[in-house]
Amino acid sequence: MRLIIRDTKTQTSQWVAEYIIKRINEFQPTKDRPFVLGLPTGSSPEQIYANLVDFYRNGKVSFKHVVTFNMDEYVGIPTSHAQSYHSFMFKNLFQHVDIPPHQIHLPSLENYAEYDNLIAGYGGIELFLCGVGSDGHIAFNEPGSSLASKTRVKTLTSDTIAANARFFDGNINSVPKSAVTVGVKTVMDAKEVILIADGRGKAEAVRQAVEGSISHMWTVTALQMHPKFIMAVDEAATEELRVKTVKYFKDIEGASTILGNPKPKL
Amino acid sequence: MPTTRSSRTHSVPTDTIIRLTNCLVPVENRLVPGTLLINSTTGLIISPQDVFYDSKIQPTSTIDLHGRAVVPGFLDVQINGAYGFDFSDASKTDEEYSRGLKEVNRQFVSTGVTSYCPTITSQKNEVYHKVLPHLGPSPRNPTLGSSSLGAHVEGPFLHPERNGIHPPHVLQKPSEGLKSLETVYGKQNLESNVKVITLAPELLPPSSLPSLPSVLASKNIILSAGHSTATFSQLVNSNISMVTHLFNAMHQPHQREPGIPGAVLADVSVSKPRFFGIIADGVHVHPANIKWAYHSNPSGLCLVTDAMALLGLEDGEYVWGNGESIQKTGGVLTLKGTTKIAGSCVTLLECLNNFMRFTNTGIAEAVKTVTKTPARMLGLEGVKGCLEPGADADLCVLEVRGDGSVGVEEVWKFGVKVWEKNGVRRRREGVMEVSRL
Secondary structure, X not given: XXXXXXXXXXXXXXXXXXXXXXXXXXXXXXXXXXEEEEEOOOOOOHHHHHHHHHHHHOOOOOOOOXXXXXXXXXXXXXXXXXXXXXHHHHHHOHHHOOOOHHHEEOOOOOOHHHHHHHHHHXXXXXXXXXXXXXXXXXXXXXXXXOXXXXXXXXXXXXXXXXXXXXXXXXXXXXXXXXXXXXXXXXXXXOOOEEEEEOOHHHHHHHHHHHHOOOEOOEHHHHHHXXXXXXXXXXXXXXOOOOHHHHHHHHHHHHHHHHOOOOOOOO | OOOOOOOOOOOOOOOOEEEEEEEEEEEOOEEEEEEEEEEOOOOEEEOHHHHHHOOOOOXXXXXXXXXXXXXXXXXXXXXXXXXXXXXXXXXXXHHHHHHHHXXXXXXXXXXXXXXXXXXXXXXXXXXXXXXXXXXXXXXXXXXXXXEEOOEEEEOOOOOHHHOOOOOHHHOOOOOOOHHHHHHHHOHHHHHHOEEEEEEOHHHOOOOOOOOHHHHHHOOOOEEEEOOOOOOHHHHHOXXXXXXXXXXXXXXXXXXXXXXXXXXXXXXXXXXXXXEEEEEOOOOOOOHHHHHHHHHHOHHHEEEEOXXXXXXXXXXXXXXXXXXXXEEEEOOEEEXXXXXXXXEEOOOHHHHHHHHHHHHOOOHHHHHHHXXXXXXXXXXXXXXXXXXXXXXEOOEEEEEEOOOOOEEEEEEEEOOEEEEEOOOOOOOHHHEEOOOOO
């Protein structure tokens, strides 16, 4: 794995957005050979999406031949609900760029059984962008989820429901009780995964992901087995890591630059 | 009282969907570039997100507005007549009245006012019984032009000391509370045709005052205090949340008795909104009063014209409904032989431009005083006066002039363009068929 550490969330988001457009542009996607991108929602990726929109507006990238698959969506609220992930994606990314609507996919009660096959039909996900929960969950794969799981319906834990109540006028009863989510295996099947984490609240999850052992109690740790995995974090999210670990990954990043494997310019 | 609502709110694939692009839309207090999707079949504004994700619902046409502003259609909650037609004129036969009203609605929409409350001044009981059945909410039909939201009855329960130009001999006292209102206006009219009642709350019997506003609210009628001698505490204790033409026909604020203005401008909170109409013709109220009233209670100010039938007619002497003469001199109307102001002669657009100048506010902020705020006051938030999905697609396309003032260039009613300014080149090249978003 690679661990990219930047001082602030803004710098981390900038790095990730630049990495994504570099990958799309190098891929040279066409109608018949689109770039397949996996996408998360939540507060972590908001700035990344804003940066992607800026790059699109400045002509640095086009989403015309990009196919997207979102990680998850609530069950039991309409897609037009202000807190649905349909709304989040439309507001933060889709309405601002040139992606054709039929190239966008979000999991639902109707399509979840076929979701992994649908992805495979496009030749798999080229790059999966992920967030991570403070308990180490990726998508809605909460502690104890099978590391071999595929897209399915999950009941949300009361912790997650309580944490999400802030988006539903503080009313726990308004928070959906289940969600459709890609599995850990769905993420693992992507050709490349970038995981983003920022803030002190994510520091323990970052420690588990980097220094911990593989365990379904921290589903993010499954990514240690991924052949092409990047974590992009800010300083605050490294606070639970050993100093030695942080230094090691900073050294590696510096060395790889010298060896002609250039990091995207900041 | 029934308000004409769309029979269905969701779009179906056979609907005519129009996409207005390259326009400026008000968001908070700024105009920002945006697009607007409207369903001409249901007459509603629809959500771009719903159209984006639903491949079966797609725009049938896209119209380029070339950078002009799109705002909700204007609402005027106090207007007595226009184009020579007086809403209080009971001398006409029912057929003449109905024909005249239709003609006014068609012409009136060109001023940008897409909905209004036709206002009846103090009259004898039989006049209310005769005209109010004509003035209930208009049918949902864009070809009819501007639509009524229900009548505003200003009087006859007004205080004789603050009658303005309302003839004293027709004023009454609502001694029996709701029953008096039913006798004067007619019970059926209260159920279906009246939207706003202006009265002097101090005239109501103490037993009926605290409950009357909520009793009327259950019929979707707004009670408004006006032509009144009410004190600060009388208004605060009255449960009335609207004031008719603030500063006119009431006690002015005094250092120890702030009166109605003090109540409506200072005794305000989120849980207790208060609204007020104000005439921004530059004559009825000094610009400085408009400025501080706005800054005291910005979410309560509704611009009204209080315009009379003389709007659009030549200068001269005219006879009012009850036989009194009115002198029209430019935009100023006075009771003949006196200096008493007798209603106004301005359009709501002129009031809006005046308001922006008086208060130094921008278009997006100022336009709320003729859209969002009166809609909230009438209990029509989300239906009228906004561009949110689900609201009626009543729109004004505005030209923004060099001096910051605005002009109405197009008016849309229920998702259909019903008026376009003469001389505005039809921008056919901007209309193109699109198969998908």
